Amino acid sequence: MKVKTPYAIQDELSKMLDFLASFGATENNGVSRLLYSSPWIRAQQALKEVMHSFGFQTHFDDVGNLFGRMEGTVEREQVILTGSHIDSVIEGGKYDGAYGIVASLLAAKELFQKNGKPKKTIEVVSLCEEEGSRFPLSFWGSGSITGKHHFDEIHSLTDDDGIPFKKAMAAAGFGLNNYPNPRRKDIACFLEVHVEQGIILENSRQTLGVVSHIVGQKRFTITLTGQSNHAGTTPMNARKDALATACDLIHHLTNKAKQQSDLVATVGNIQVKPNVVNVVAGEATFTLDVRHHQKETLTTFCSEVFDYFHKTTDEQNIKLNITQWMDDEPVKMDETLMSKMTKMIKKEKIPFRQMVSGAGHDSQVFGTFCPTALLFVPSHQGISHSPKEYTKPEDLATGVNILTSFLYELAYT
Ligand SMILES: [Zn+2]
Numbered sequence: 001m002k003v004k005t006p007y008a009i010q011d012e013l014s015k016m017l018d019f020l021a022s023f024g025a026t027e028n029n030g031v032s033r034l035l036y037s038s039p040w041i042r043a044q045q046a047l048k049e050v051m052h053s054f055g056f057q058t059h060f061d062d063v064g065n066l067f068g069r070m071e072g073t074v075e076r077e078q079v080i081l082t083g084s085h086i087d088s089v090i091e092g093g094k095y096d097g098a099y100g101i102v103a104s105l106l107a108a109k110e111l112f113q114k115n116g117k118p119k120k121t122i123e124v125v126s127l128c129e130e131e132g133s134r135f136p137l138s139f140w141g142s143g144s145i146t147g148k149h150h151f152d153e154i155h156s157l158t159d160d161d162g163i164p165f166k167k168a169m170a171a172a173g174f175g176l177n178n179y180p181n182p183r184r185k186d187i188a189c190f191l192e193v194h195v196e197q198g199i200i201l202e203n204s205r206q207t208l209g210v211v212s213h214i215v216g217q218k219r220f221t222i223t224l225t226g227q228s229n230h231a232g233t234t235p236m237n238a239r240k241d242a243l244a245t246a247c248d249l250i251h252h253l254t255n256k257a258k259q260q261s262d263l264v265a266t267v268g269n270i271q272v273k274p275n276v277v278n279v280v281a282g283e284a285t286f287t288l289d290v291r292h293h294q295k296e297t298l299t300t301f302c303s304e305v306f307d308y309f310h311k312t313t314d315e316q317n318i319k320l321n322i323t324q325w326m327d328d329e330p331v332k333m334d335e336t337l338m339s340k341m342t343k344m345i346k347k348e349k350i351p352f353r354q355m356v357s358g359a360g361h362d363s364q365v366f367g368t369f370c371p372t373a374l375l376f377v378p379s380h381q382g383i384s385h386s387p388k389e390y391t392k393p394e395d396l397a398t399g400v401n402i403l404t405s406f407l408y409e410l411a412y413t
Pocket residue numbers: 085096097130194361
């Protein structure tokens with residue numbers, strides 16, 4: 001199929017992104033569209049109407065995922081699913097998630113108008129939630145489809161205003177058995193386009209990133225217990241200074257991370273007790289977030305770092321406690337889909353690279369469930385989760401055009 005000139009769809013793309021951004025628009029030109037909130041409900045309803053006007057059969061599932069279906073003429077049962085998430089962070093931008101939905105809609109519409117019904121069924125999805133910005137749970141949309149998440153997980157969850165998850169869901173009209181159960185067994189593959197949310201593509205002047213892996217993440221809380229004591233009368237060699245030792249550990253892990261290609265390790269939070277100017281710190285607690293796309297690298301890094309932690313705290317008579325509270329494995333994208341997509345991009349002579357995603361995406365949930373492909377377009381200055389999020393219209397259009405060709409190859413040939 002001939003790929004359209006980017007300019008032909010730029011206008012329509014921009015208009016639809018602005019239209020979606022109007023639901024939850026903030027004073028700072030940002031978007032706050034939290035799960036089951038009023039802007040969220042209005043955005044999903046508006047998208048449903050747009051899908052309908054484009055000729056899709058539309059339906060919600062019982063968690064609020066919205067689908068626009070174009071039934072295949074030959075293989076109706078297995079579905080090629082494409083889309084992204086409709087929720088945003090608080091004061092987010094207008095591209096994160098929304099771009100993937102709009103791109104999928106425009107790509108499928110274009111194919112439908114030019115070529116009629118596909119041979120294989122295509123569904124465009126506006127996933128209800130990915131960010132975890134309202135309730136302490138993320139990937140509620142993709143997780144409900146794939147079986148990662150279940151209704152029984154949400155009973156005790158509330159948002160910052162104390163509103164229970166179930167109540168918010170019911171107020172939006174979901175979780176009441178009015179719609180089909182979200183769990184699906186008919187998904188043949190999942191395709192997502194997304195803004196990079198990083199600076200790799202822009203720095204290398206490339207337009208597209210074919211994602212090979214989404215990083216795995218491990219998170220820990222580490223507590224060191226020493227002894228609070230007088231800052232003036234306790235000699236340096238008689239101290240059990242939890243903060244000084246914590247600094248040593250953080251310094252060690254950061255240096256070690258720098259020596260490891262592609263690995264990132266972050267200590268983003270530290271709490272000290274008693275946190276007083278003239279008292280030796282008796283306790284220091286810090287968080288650790290480690291990410292890499294190879295499971296083994298991640299495991300080895302953590303175990304070597306923790307060996308050092310144990311050795312050092314033992315030597316200094318400080319008690320160490322390490323609690324792990326996240327262990328998300330790296331997810332590999334589908335090689336066949338990746339190579340098909342790469343071939344297509346090369347044919348169009350679009351500057352691209354293969355890359356790892358350091359951020360989480362719905363594609364990581366689908367990636368363990370069905371063949372999945374994830375395509376990035378550049379983020380200006382790598383900024384995301386901010387009203388300043390921006391991608392050039394021509395880059396957005398290139399993403400849509402590749403998705404259009406890709407969907408054509410998968411569903412029409
Ligand atoms: Zn996103």
